[in-house]
Amino acid sequence: MTGTSLGKAIRVLIVEDAPTHGGPLTRGLQRDGDIAVFGQTSTGAAAIGLVSRENPDVIILGLSTSDGSGQYFIEQVMAYTPTPILVLSSRIADRHSPSAVDALVAGALDALPVPGCWSTELETQLRHTVRQISKVQAIRHPRGGLAKIPRADTPKPGSGRQAVVALAASTGGPKALATVLAGLRGLNAPVLVVQHLHPDFTGGLFDWMARASALPVEIATHNTVARPGRVYLAPGRVHLRLAANLRLELATTPVMIHQPSADELFRSVAEQAGSAGVGVIMTGMGHDGANGLLEIHRQRGQTLGQDQASCAVFGMPQAAQRLGALTSLLPPEQLAAAILRAVSLVRA
Structure with a gap:
């Protein structure tokens, strides 16, 4: 032809x-x-x-x-x-x-x-x-x-260590998240995302991330098995947590200022994934996520943060840095590569 x-x-x-x-x-x-x-x-x-x-x-x-x-x-x-x-x-x-x-x-x-x-x-x-x-x-x-049609098999419990990536952001987060997700081509881990946002704007965030992401994006639902190579966005007004056997858990308790809460997500990843957890804290006001990220760090998981120069507000990464919870601080353009490296070390 x-x-x-x-x-x-x-x-x-x-x-x-x-x-x-x-x-x-x-x-x-x-x-x-x-x-x-x-x-x-x-x-x-x-x-x-x-x-x-x-x-x-x-x-x-x-x-x-x-x-x-x-x-x-x-x-x-x-x-x-x-x-x-x-x-x-x-x-x-x-x-x-x-x-x-x-x-x-x-x-x-x-x-x-x-x-x-x-x-x-x-x-x-x-x-x-x-x-x-x-x-x-x-x-x-x-x-x-994506190297192939995205039809990842459901992970089998006990089949080895599965890396899990958790991202959290607040003020200025959507743009930074879009940059990071666009760079995660070929990632062999589920990605769980908490973005502080009014629930009415969750649909708009999903549309933006779906267009930008190198991986398929969906709104997290309760009891779904998190699959490698997919991104799960926390819906509004509920916490997103990782439960046993890579299942996602949505909960309205504990009642907190931020629902979904970055701390709740990070703590669950620390508990369930241990050293296979990869936590990333990004631009945002306040300190949500700092304590949870510290727990991932104590489990010998990889912990990353967005650097001050690229943050709209350095509050959340700075709080994590002060606790000694961060492995490194990077701009969004470099965070994706760092996540890919961290996951490859877990899978090695």
Whole structure:
């Protein structure tokens, strides 16, 4: 399959994760003459390589299976060859469908349902969408750094030491957290996050972290098993703790100024993970987290903090530093690499 000289036409590559008949789609796209489909292929390494070689203006991804191959394709393209992607799927009812949301979080620009047949009106709408997204400057998306489709197995109790990373932040935290999470590509440990924030803003924080993170992000739920390579955000008004066998625990007690509390998270990681715990305290007012981080330190776990120069407020890291709870202080751009090193030492 080779590219062709198409002048100023919008060059479209059709990629499908399962064999289908793309003839009607191709004809509908090319009807006005300003859109040209130069190739059609299936998802996989070859398709990712084709995108890199041909540099299409728009990719139309036919997403029809639930095996994660389409999601993986989006993540890889947006990590290494950012290109506007429009997802068409029989599994999508509208832009709010779970599959559509997953595609958009991975980096696709839009996601639409596949009709039973392409009417003149639907073809017109499709061409309009392709023209619009072809004008968008696609930006690099970090999640594609994952080495494989993110389907981590549930950890088995007693199968060896599993590193657990705990991050806590307050004032100025979301921006710093986004920087750290973007750098955790390939991390082989679950990441538990406490951010002091009004509960009404938890959804916005999730959306931001999901876009920025190199790992899949979810809101923590009670009794879920924390899986390596995933990020779990504490919901509002409840504490997030690590329980036995890597299970997550949400609790409303003890009643504290900060719920969720960094101290509660760090203490539970110290108790359950011991020397395999990695605690990171970041920008924020007050001293929440300092005592809990000290407990991780006493268990010979790794403890890191955000440095003063990069903090909006140095209160929380400074409190931990004064207790002697910190191994080192680093800016967010370096904390991710330090976390990866700390986890690799646990797994060695």
